[in-house]
Amino acid sequence: MPQLEDLPNELKLQVISYLPQQDLASFMRTNRTFQCLVQPILYHKIEISHQNLPQLHGLCGQLGRFDETKRNKIGDHVCLIEIDTDRLDLGTPFQIPDCDRKKTEQWIDNLLMPYGAANSVTPAIPYDPEAREKWRGAFFVLNSLDALLAYIAAKSANLESLKLDLSGYFQTPSVAELLYYKIRADLQCKRAPFPKLRHLQIDSVLDIDIPVFALSELRQLQIRFLDDDSPLEIPVFESNNLSHLHVLDLYYIKDTSSKARTLLSDYQFPHLTKL
Numbered sequence: 001m002p003q004l005e006d007l008p009n010e011l012k013l014q015v016i017s018y019l020p021q022q023d024l025a026s027f028m029r030t031n032r033t034f035q036c037l038v039q040p041i042l043y044h045k046i047e048i049s050h051q052n053l054p055q056l057h058g059l060c061g062q063l064g065r066f067d068e069t070k071r072n073k074i075g076d077h078v079c080l081i082e083i084d085t086d087r088l089d090l091g092t093p094f095q096i097p098d099c100d101r102k103k104t105e106q107w108i109d110n111l112l113m114p115y116g117a118a119n120s121v122t123p124a125i126p127y128d129p130e131a132r133e134k135w136r137g138a139f140f141v142l143n144s145l146d147a148l149l150a151y152i153a154a155k156s157a158n159l160e161s162l163k164l165d166l167s168g169y170f171q172t173p174s175v176a177e178l179l180y181y182k183i184r185a186d187l188q189c190k191r192a193p194f195p196k197l198r199h200l201q202i203d204s205v206l207d208i209d210i211p212v213f214a215l216s217e218l219r220q221l222q223i224r225f226l227d228d229d230s231p232l233e234i235p236v237f238e239s240n241n242l243s244h245l246h247v248l249d250l251y252y253i254k255d256t257s258s259k260a261r262t263l264l265s266d267y268q269f270p271h272l273t274k275l
Helices: 019-029 099-111 129-135 145-155 175-188 256-266
Strands: 012-016 045-049 058-062 078-083 112-116 139-142 160-165 199-204 220-225 247-251
Touching: none
Parallel strands: 012 045, 045 160, 078 139, 160 199, 199 220, 220 247
Antiparallel strands: 012 058, 058 078, 112 139
């Protein structure tokens, strides 16, 4: 089994359309290195894209290089996190119940179920705690997008870059709520929320409110809308001190140049090098 320090520190979640269901099931049956995976708490970069999720098979998190000829070798680890699109629940609100880390992780674990429960093609992972522990972090079906985001939030203390692409939804899952409750729980416990997060990018069709003020290491904030008529009515600029930002990117926002001048005149950005 490889040592933790030998594993790459990047986990990229990307939409997969190139891996059909049957191939995925076959891969799961033949590749036993899934049991050697570590938890995302070690990873420094996470990207999530939901743009075409209803049409695609799911989400793929890839550790290292994916090589068809070597995928059975120890060390070529691929971590798949699957979303069951048929049972996707966009209406379930997310809340971290308290600031106790062990209870929070247990609550998040309850949102996860072993892969196979909703798919007869792939052998189900045993549910008893001892057997399930060996599969922890390897391959799960998530019963909602909130569960996926909650899992990442609770397990990613070393996260440096977070990209959330929610531009394909008109009923966006509560990303702001996720981050808000995560940050609030950390502050209540006197922990630094996302202590290493330096880059946050959110692509959305809706206005969002994120407590950026608590992300003390954040240096680059990118907000993108697909609709070029979107007004800049984001409370983030009213409720946060953004003086620690170095880069602020606003895309596809109505009358961006005028809004930019307003931002520069109304708010202090002593370290800003790009707007």
